[in-house]
Amino acid sequence: MEQKDDIYYIEKVKAGQTNYFSYIVERYQDIVFSIAMKVLKNREDAEEMAQESFIKAYKSLHTFKGNAKFSTWLYRITYNNCISEVRKRKMHFTSTDDVQIADEAEEMNLDGIPEENRAQAIKAAMDKLPEDEYTLILLYYFEEQSIEEISKVTKLSESNTKVKLYRARKKLYTILNELMKDELYTIL
Amino acid sequence: MNELEDIKLKALLQNMKLENPGTGFTVQVMNKIFEENSVLEKIKSEKVLGKGFWIISILFIVLLAAIFFVNNAGVQTDSQIGQLLPEAGQGLSEGYQSFFSKLGTLPLSIAGITIAVSVLIFIDKFISSNSKIFA
Numbered sequence: 001m002e003q004k005d006d007i008y009y010i011e012k013v014k015a016g017q018t019n020y021f022s023y024i025v026e027r028y029q030d031i032v033f034s035i036a037m038k039v040l041k042n043r044e045d046a047e048e049m050a051q052e053s054f055i056k057a058y059k060s061l062h063t064f065k066g067n068a069k070f071s072t073w074l075y076r077i078t079y080n081n082c083i084s085e086v087r088k089r090k091m092h093f094t095s096t097d098d099v100q101i102a103d104e105a106e107e108m109n110l111d112g113i114p115e116e117n118r119a120q121a122i123k124a125a126m127d128k129l130p131e132d133e134y135t136l137i138l139l140y141y142f143e144e145q146s147i148e149e150i151s152k153v154t155k156l157s158e159s160n161t162k163v164k165l166y167r168a169r170k171k172l173y174t175i176l177n178e179l180m181k182d183e184l185y186t187i188l
Numbered sequence: 189m190n191e192l193e194d195i196k197l198k199a200l201l202q203n204m205k206l207e208n209p210g211t212g213f214t215v216q217v218m219n220k221i222f223e224e225n226s227v228l229e230k231i232k233s234e235k236v237l238g239k240g241f242w243i244i245s246i247l248f249i250v251l252l253a254a255i256f257f258v259n260n261a262g263v264q265t266d267s268q269i270g271q272l273l274p275e276a277g278q279g280l281s282e283g284y285q286s287f288f289s290k291l292g293t294l295p296l297s298i299a300g301i302t303i304a305v306s307v308l309i310f311i312d313k314f315i316s317s318n319s320k321i322f323a
Contacts, residue, residue, distance in 0.1 A: 022214050029208065034206045
C-alpha cells in the first residue's frame with residue numbers, strides 16, 4: 001500500500017505536478033534527517049544535508065524506474081551524500097569494524113526499565129551506536145527494509161550486511177545493558 | 189539471536205521517536221525545488237546561439253568570402269583598378285595586390301588553429317553559461 005502510494009506520487013511528479021513531491025518529503029523527512037544527524041552530528045548541517053538529498057532525489061527522479069522500493073533509492077542517495085560529506089570534511093565515519101563487541105550481550109534485557117521508558121532507553125542506546133550500525137538497525141527494524149534492500153543502500157554484500165547487522169544488534173544490547181546498570185546505580 | 193528477540197526489538201524501535209528537522213522543512217525543500225525549476229526553465233528558454241555568435245559568424249563568413257574573392261578574382265580586380273586609375277593608382281594598386289596576395293598565402297594550419305580556438309571558446313562559453321544543466 002505504502003509502496004503503491006509512493007509510486008502514485010512519483011508518477012504525478014514525473015508528469016510535471018511538482019507539488020506532489022511534498023508528500024514524499026513529508027513521508028521520509030524524519031528518517032532522512034535522522035541518518036544525516038547521526039553522521040554529521042550537527043542539526044543545521046543535517047538539515048542542509050537532508051534538503052540536499054531530497055533535491056538530488058527530485059532532480060534524478062526520471063532515473064527511478066521502480067525496480068526497487070522508492071525508500072531504498074532515497075536512502076541510498078542520503079547515505080551516499082552523508083559519506084561524501086564526511087570524506088569532504090575529513091571527518092571519521094565510525095564503522096562496525098572499529099568497535100569491540102562484548103561477548104556476553106547475547107540477549108536484550110529490558111526488564112529493569114519501566115515500560116513507558118523503554119522507547120527512550122532504546123533511543124539513548126541507538127544514539128550511542130556508530131553511524132553505520134545506527135543506519136543498519138534503523139533500516140532493518142524501523143523501516144522494515146530487507147537485507148537485500150539494505151545492501152543496496154550501503155553497497156555492502158548481502159552476507160556482509162547480515163554479519164554487520166548481527167554485530168550491530170549485539171552492540172545495541174551491550175549498550176542497553178550498560179545503560180540499565182547506570183540506571184540501577186543512580187537508583188541505589 | 190532468536191526470532192522473539194527480533195520481534196521485541198522491532199516493536200521497541202518502531203515506538204522510538206526519530207529526530208525531526210522542524211516544521212518548515214517541507215516548505216523549504218519545495219521552495220528550493222521550485223527555485224531550481226524556474227532557473228532550469230529560464231536556461232531552457234534561452235537561445236543556445238545568441239546574437240554575438242551570429243554576428244561573429246557573419247563577419248567570419250564575410251572575411252572568408254573577401255579572401256576567396258581577392259584570391260580568385262585578384263587579377264581581374266587588378267586590371268579593373270588599372271583601367272580606372274591608370275597612373276595615379278598604380279602604386280596604390282600594387283600595394284593592395286601585395287597585401288592581399290600575402291593574406292591569401294596564409295598557411296592553412298593558422299586558419300585551422302583559429303577556427304579550432306573559436307570552436308573551443310564557444311563550447312566553453314556554452315557550458316559555463318549552462319552549468320546548471322550540466323551539473
